[in-house]
Amino acid sequence: MTGVGAEPAVAALVEDAGPPPAAHRERRTRSALTRAGWFVASVVLVCALWEAYKAIGSPDGWSVFGVRVLPRADDASMPHVWQVLQRFGRPESAAEDSSSVAVAVLDAAWFTFRVAMAGLLLGGAVGFGLGMLMDRFAIAERGLLPYVVLSQTVPLIALAPLVVGWGGRLHIGALIWRPWMSVSVIAAYLAFFPIAVGALRGLRSPSPHSLELMRSFSASWWQSFRRLKLPASVPYLIPALRLAAASAVVGAIVAEISTGIRGGIGRLVIEYSREATSDPAKVWTAFLGAALLGLLVAGLVALVDLALVRYRPSGAHR
């Protein structure tokens, strides 16, 4: 046919259906186990490095031209791993009814967790709402996006006492403003940003063809939002959620510290660090509590990711 209209062969002619689902599931379980193994190994490695530095490092640290570049290795600055672990089991204070440090740290982490999650929910809702608004109306994008970006340059430390001050004077119907709500608002202030940007990008991600297809089905705005834009935005929302969750935790802890609100892990860090000279292991328990909190939040996001796995691109659900 003298090559008229001959198309470059793009798609392969191979028509296979891929491996059966059972194989996928098995592979996924195995990769989850591998990941857990690596995590445990890395924790062990960090502990080993810590102890190794204590063994060979100088108790006065190591200075170059009067600037200390390596920390002191003495017991006051770097307690042994086991000392920290032991400290969890002993009472928090000399008072007779004092609970163990483990209970105090877990209590505080749980408090901060709830406050941070409230902030994440609020920030997620506001962020997604803004993303939707900016996707729907170009004028909203032009008007709002600069402020959304600007909002993140305001120093959090300065903002926190301000929010607490406003909160105290706030009367919305029957709502009684609690101090923890101020902390949640500050956490939300950090969390909304990645969600807003991720939602905007995700909702804009469907190809023009997909949008035309929905139009050809005479789908309403809501129908194409629910059936096309929302599912298509999941791959953008998951990383945004991961960032937002971490920001919410950081925001909550920083807000606790800068406003002095009781009950959370931020406050505990402050309290325990005051005893650092007499009881060096204690403050590290609070640090570990904060780390645990971060792990918990990251784990939750991973669960959400797993639940939405089929919305991931390039068939990651295999």
Added chain:
Amino acid sequence: MSAALPSPRAGDGPVSEAVQLAGVGKTFRGRTDVTALADIDLAIEAGEFVTFIGPSGCGKSTLLRLIADLIEPTAGTVTVNGKSARQARLDQDYGIAFQQAGLMEWRTVARNVELPLELRGWDRARRRTRARELLELVGLPDFVDSWPIELSGGMQQRVAIARALATGPKLLLMDEPFGALDEMTRERLQAELTRIARESGATVVFVTHSIPEAVYLSDRVVVLSARPGRVTEIVPVPLGDRTDDTREAPEFYAKVTEVREALRGRTGRATVPAAEER
């Protein structure tokens, strides 16, 4: 195969014209206005298979989008099934398929086919049955519960065709649906499309830039000139029911030559292919 089927185009009720274009023009406004189409007058009969062909940038895809009411004309009127293009779209009188299959990868193959039915509020069981029927029609009965990513390009395109047929439209609009496929898959799908069109009695409006494809598929080939796109010639292709032998028949070659000359005759002088024409 089945030569006994009566031709649906012979007097099909009160409305015999599936698509009527009257003085249609489209100018895209911008820093410099671009006239994509001008003075298009064309009537497509019900049951007819019509192909738009032309050089890159002649506005053939634009013309299809006007019929689909995905964009609006700046001049003239588009009538589909005796109503305005907009009303026809709202009534879902047509199904459409693009060069990209555009399947939603988070939906199984069957659920992709079900999408237009879902939007129309069909219940689950009815949708399911209909999707199975359609996947059988396009030769994919074993892939109902597969994920789009597990299919080859040709198979994905079949799913897209099944989806376009879902609501049983009397008009099928296709924008280079086989453009990204290799030659072998392409020829097979062409044969299947003529079969599907014959069996369903649907009118098909098809956009391509492949001359043999246009000749093989169509009852009439509409040749468009480069920008602004105008109809320069309409080549009727009375080759009867298509089979594999059609491609090797001398009449087929004669028609290919005729279409090629029609294309050359009007476009020889001005073929600066516009970059962004889709």
